[in-house]
Amino acid sequence: MKNASTITAFIISFLVVGSLALVFLFLDNKEEEPAAAEPAAQTEVPARQTVTPQPTVDPLTKEDISRQTATPPSLINLSSPQTLAQAIAKVIQDRDEDILKSLEIQQAVTENQSRLIRELMEARHIRLSSPGITSIGANNQGANPTARYTLNFSSGARGYLDMKRNDKQQWTLDTLTLPSKQDLAKDKVAPMAMNDPMGIVSSFMDAVAKADFRGARKFVDGTKVQDATVAGLCILFEEGAFRLREDAPIKTAYEAPTNAGFFVHLQDAQGRKAGNVGLTVAKTDGQWLVAEASLDSMLEAYTKRQGAGDDIFIPIVKNPQGGDSLALFFGFNEDTLSKRSERQLQIVAEAIKMDSGKKLEISGHTDDVGSERYNQGLSERRAAAVKAQLVQFGVPAERIVTKGFGKSQPRRTYSPTADEETRDEARKENRRAEMYLDF
Template sequence: MARSKTPLIFFAVVVVLSIVAVILVVNKCSSDQPGATGNAGVASDTDQPGKGNNTEAGQGNDPDGMTLTPDGKHVDDVSTAQAGTPEELVGRISEVTVRANNTGDAQPLIQALGQQRLTPDQANKLRQLAAASRLKLDESKPFSSVQDAANRWALNLADRNRIFLDLSKTADGKWQVNKITLPGGKLAIDDNSDPRWDPANPNQEKQAAATVHGFIDAIIKLDPASARQHIDPTKVSYARLAGLCIIFEEGKYTLLKERAVRKMFLRNTTAGWLARVEAQGSGESAMFAINTKRKDANAPWKITEINLDQLLADYANRVSGGDIYYTPLIKNPKGGDSLVIYFDLDSNNLTLRTQRQLTIVANLLKADKTKKLTISGHTDALGSDDYNLQLSKMRAKQVMVFLTENGVDPSQMKVVGYGKSKPRLPNTTEDGHDAPDHRRANRRAEIFLDF
């Protein structure tokens, strides 16, 4: 009797169904794995960044999500080091800070600082500050070095807070940010933050830049009379113009051939610039900062401040062996600046150096015969009081004679001698020993342009 085939058919069906079930289970498990795609090889909406979940693009649950730059590089692989001087690096960072404040996007600033140098809390705080336009820099001094702290700089915010940057040098001689210190609670974010300033358009930027270039060209030509056409005389003293010409002439400075004038910030009515110069044949650069303002969009740009701190330090190293006190420009107790010329010991003769300096002053005074100046003579402490008083008067008189011979009206000038009564520096050390370098700075005549 033939056996029935039904059991075999039933067994075969069971085997086929089991295989199908296994395949379905395997596919189900695979679809649950991260990064799996659908049948067409395209991620579903819920798998696309920013859709169907509560995480931002690039963040999610990936701990490395915020350590990638826009071009896909890991931040630890992106060097923020820069060749040049510390001032140039901090100046570049200040430019990025201004853009972050304008756009509300702090990510370029975070990358410029070096994201690996920032804690997550610091990065988030910078994003909040940028979004609230609280990264606005001080117009008069956007950044500065910190005294008594080697390689420490500060971004000076308009609300008087500061962001500190500690710099270090790499093995190949480049500068980089090594540490960032943000201010404390005073930078709390609120809804009453200052509104953003309207940025100037490209044509207005050209106008502001033309003012700066015209001013610097006149300084290089040792023409303070032409340079004064570009300044606000209520903000910038004529003494500063003459002093800058003297510094350029004696330091033999010229503008760098590339990117000599760099914009630090630009607004509708104010702009900041960094002028980079080099001493002839030195191959080393120095810089000074210039601020420009205008009353409104139809008014001309005028220079309102010139910060010479870094340039004066470089000048002192090149011209006077590092003696910063031997500078041709000092602060006057009455306010503003005074020009200073120096004399040899026990002499009222003008050196070739002082004659060149006074020629620049004469050119400035001849351009405006209504202006007055006071010439004060001074001595060191050697000699009697009577002798030093007479010597100081002779020094002041000698300056007046030279200026008169070079076209300045004597009625514009007043001379006075103070002897040794008003030293710039102590003539002796604290323990009573002689201080020749200080005495050299005291043998002088000061020219106060009381304009």
């Protein structure tokens, strides 16, 4: 009986404990249900968002876009004067503001020079010809070398770029010289000459290169340089097809307050070196003029061409009375002028007509082939042929004196044992007529 009571009590206790466990489990589930339903409630009601008003922005202009996207002007290599000259020419011709800004940044041009260049840029009718620049010369004397170039305008006018190398070994525009606005606007205008030593040499050589005796004579002191020398130089340039060297043809040898010396470097039609002309200029009453001309190097280059078989002879010879004479050459037993000689006499005629007091002495000569009597007559006919052509060119006959010397005054001699080729070359140089001015 006692055992039955114990079992009954155990069963009742088990049931009570199990009931309590079920009650607690039910209560835990009731508390978790709201947490599970909360996300659904948030999805149905979105949170409110606050929007901040943005300021109104105007659209970018083309100028704004260009300014924001433009790269700074690239620096120009200023280690040579030609680069600087080409840059300035491009600024003027192409209206290239970026290049000008680069030159300003590098202090290659001054503020005033920039203003003058911009005025050219803005004048649309002002254009450069081809080539836009020409190298004139250089002065390498001293610590700061200089160089000069021309700006060649389509009107024919010229501007001048004088450049100097600074202590940083960079070239800067030292002086900008421009023609007048009237000259820039014309269709044709004579180039402006610079009244300084290099400017006079440049203008003189420009005229010589065109065989323009009158133009060249304006830059010469006639009391120191003979007209025959100037005329002979014009003839040499035309006959020998000489050209001024492209890169800095004029080199300063020395420069003083009242005089200066230069070498003008030449080339032939093929671009090869062809000697030089030495010129001295002197200042008199504020005007620079050519006072001396040395043609030895040029004449040497000229005579070397005879080796190629061309009968070219020096048109300038020394006169026994002093000074220079001009020489024309004839074929064997001929007394008629060649086309070459006629062109040379045009230049001589200009020299005579420029001065009404000037006279001309013409002497005829022959080689040593033939009798004395025959050669005397031949030499007289050669001198007369030259006179007749000059008269046709407008020289008064009374201002010309002619003489014949036969074979008595050879320009070139040879030894009795000389071969036939040497004799023939000497005889060619002796068949001539010489012209002497200012006798």
